[in-house]
Amino acid sequence: MTSQAPTRAYRRLSVEERRSQLLDAALSLFAVRAPEDISLDDVAEAAGVSRPLVYRYFPGGKQQLYEAALRSAAEELEHCFAEPPDGPLTRRLANALDRYLAFVDQHDAGFSALLQGGSVVETSRTTAIVDGVRRAAAEHILSHLAVEEPGNRLRMTVRMWITAVEAASLIWLDEEKEPPLDELRDWLVEQFVACLVATAARDEQTAAVVRAALTLESADGPMGSLARRVLPVVGDAAHLL
Amino acid sequence: MTSQAPTRAYRRLSVEERRSQLLDAALSLFAVRAPEDISLDDVAEAAGVSRPLVYRYFPGGKQQLYEAALRSAAEELEHCFAEPPDGPLTRRLANALDRYLAFVDQHDAGFSALLQGGSVVETSRTTAIVDGVRRAAAEHILSHLAVEEPGNRLRMTVRMWITAVEAASLIWLDEEKEPPLDELRDWLVEQFVACLVATAARDEQTAAVVRAALTLESADGPMGSLARRVLPVVGDAAHLL
Numbered sequence: 001m002t003s004q005a006p007t008r009a010y011r012r013l014s015v016e017e018r019r020s021q022l023l024d025a026a027l028s029l030f031a032v033r034a035p036e037d038i039s040l041d042d043v044a045e046a047a048g049v050s051r052p053l054v055y056r057y058f059p060g061g062k063q064q065l066y067e068a069a070l071r072s073a074a075e076e077l078e079h080c081f082a083e084p085p086d087g088p089l090t091r092r093l094a095n096a097l098d099r100y101l102a103f104v105d106q107h108d109a110g111f112s113a114l115l116q117g118g119s120v121v122e123t124s125r126t127t128a129i130v131d132g133v134r135r136a137a138a139e140h141i142l143s144h145l146a147v148e149e150p151g152n153r154l155r156m157t158v159r160m161w162i163t164a165v166e167a168a169s170l171i172w173l174d175e176e177k178e179p180p181l182d183e184l185r186d187w188l189v190e191q192f193v194a195c196l197v198a199t200a201a202r203d204e205q206t207a208a209v210v211r212a213a214l215t216l217e218s219a220d221g222p223m224g225s226l227a228r229r230v231l232p233v234v235g236d237a238a239h240l241l
Numbered sequence: 242m243t244s245q246a247p248t249r250a251y252r253r254l255s256v257e258e259r260r261s262q263l264l265d266a267a268l269s270l271f272a273v274r275a276p277e278d279i280s281l282d283d284v285a286e287a288a289g290v291s292r293p294l295v296y297r298y299f300p301g302g303k304q305q306l307y308e309a310a311l312r313s314a315a316e317e318l319e320h321c322f323a324e325p326p327d328g329p330l331t332r333r334l335a336n337a338l339d340r341y342l343a344f345v346d347q348h349d350a351g352f353s354a355l356l357q358g359g360s361v362v363e364t365s366r367t368t369a370i371v372d373g374v375r376r377a378a379a380e381h382i383l384s385h386l387a388v389e390e391p392g393n394r395l396r397m398t399v400r401m402w403i404t405a406v407e408a409a410s411l412i413w414l415d416e417e418k419e420p421p422l423d424e425l426r427d428w429l430v431e432q433f434v435a436c437l438v439a440t441a442a443r444d445e446q447t448a449a450v451v452r453a454a455l456t457l458e459s460a461d462g463p464m465g466s467l468a469r470r471v472l473p474v475v476g477d478a479a480h481l482l
Contacts, residue, residue, distance in 0.1 A: 152416060152420070153420075153428075155412075156409055156412050156413075157432075159408055159412060160408050160409050160412075160432070161405070163404050163405055163407070163408035164401035164402070164405045164408075164436075166404070167400055167401050167403075167404035168401055171396075171397050171400060172397075178393060179393070179394075187443060190439045191398075191401070191436055191440075193439070194436055194439035195405075195432055195435055197471060197474060198428075198432050198434070198471070199432075201431065201467055201470035201474060202424075202431070202470065207473075207474050210474055210475070211477060214477065214478045214481070217478075217481060218480070219481050219482065223481050224481040224482070226439070227482055228481075228482060229442035230438060230439070230441075230442045232448075233441045233442060233448050233451055233452065234438060234451070234455070236452060236455065236456075237455045237458075237464075239459070239460060240458060240460050240465040240469075241465070241469060241472075
């Protein structure tokens with residue numbers, strides 16, 4: 001890059017564009033290194049701007065930049081969850097998971113750092129941002145389940161599955177992104193169905209949700225496929241009935 | 242308490258007993274208040290000793306005391322997981338969960354503070370202690386599943402369920418300890434079975450584990466009860482097969 005390029009960029013970008021450019025640069029650094037190993041110099045260099053410029057936008061320094069980047073990542077994540085309320089539930093969930101897992105794949109180490117805690121930049125504010133994303137995910141899922149007032153069991157099941165998805169994402173990043181994303185997505189959808197059915201066995205509201213959801217599923221969809229693969233596994237368990 | 246009591250206690254306790262008395266006092270305070278709201282004075286008062294004595298045992302101050310208390314809680318938690326490898330898997334899991342949930346119930350706010358992060362006393366060391374407990378729990382479960390070399394899917398399933406149990410514990414504490422402990426325990430066991438069966442549908446190793454486990458279960462046990470309650474929920478889904 002010549003020394004002209006950054007100067008030209010200084011003139012062209014609006015305040016909003018510049019801010020978003022700096023956040024993008026920070027997020028791409030957080031994706032490959034832990035936040036505590038990144039300096040404002042690194043962010044300035046990645047964005048092709050001067051350090052004072054970074055400070056002008058984030059006078060609170062690295063902590064402020066980190067929180068702003070986290071907030072921007074949280075907004076992006078919340079957009080992943082938006083899905084029209086049409087068609088089989090498993091398809092809607094798969095669509096949302098596709099976007100979520102693409103986010104995990106792209107942000108990589110930054111996603112881990114964000115969720116795993118123990119980071120020097122973690123504060124009650126950053127924890128609140130991450131919790132906000134979890135809450136938003138739960139609200140989205142509950143709205144798709146179309147329950148007026150979801151009870152304790154149903155809400156717990158949804159929140160437990162969301163935590164399990166987070167855990168799976170972290171393990172997936174840790175284990176060199178195995179299995180492939182498509183397989184991971186299908187499996188997470190199946191885990192959701194399994195958890196919901198287990199809860200339905202002791203909660204009438206959840207049972208109604210499952211029955212309604214099943215009518216929208218077809219034999220050639222993910223539920224049909226799951227049902228046909230589960231039967232041989234539990235087929236020998238007639239002694240339990 | 243008269244002013245005699247602490248003085249007598251000073252003389253009687255060995256170093257190890259004193260240390261453990263201070264840790265117990267700290268843990269019982271963490272159970273009702275966030276670690277950042279607790280001073281060494283509070284710990285001294287709760288233990289009925291002087292502040293200098295607390296400092297003699299924990300010269301690193303509150304952070305050191307907190308980490309020692311966390312390590313002691315972690316050891317106690319790991320003891321919860323020990324269960325002889327006999328009988329139906331669901332019974333062994335229920336026994337371990339009974340001890341784990343009793344720990345959650347007893348440590349209450351301290352347990353939440355420990356797991357939720359964002360605490361001023363959280364460091365990479367405290368995170369490592371908590372992660373160690375998770376790993377120990379996973380190892381215990383995998384050893385009960387009696388698999389020589391557990392594959393990626395099976396390990397992921399176990400770790401996802403452990404995270405889900407943590408989430409459930411936090412929600413349970415947050416929602417005024419509803420449902421009752423026995424019900425929560427049975428439901429978590431059922432969630433484990435459901436997650437394992439869903440994984441078995443796409444993983445031969447897990448399928449073998451489930452088949453072997455089912456032979457140890459009986460109609461009047463938790464698996465029989467679950468099977469009979471699941472059937473009416475999915476009974477109308479013949480169109481999926």
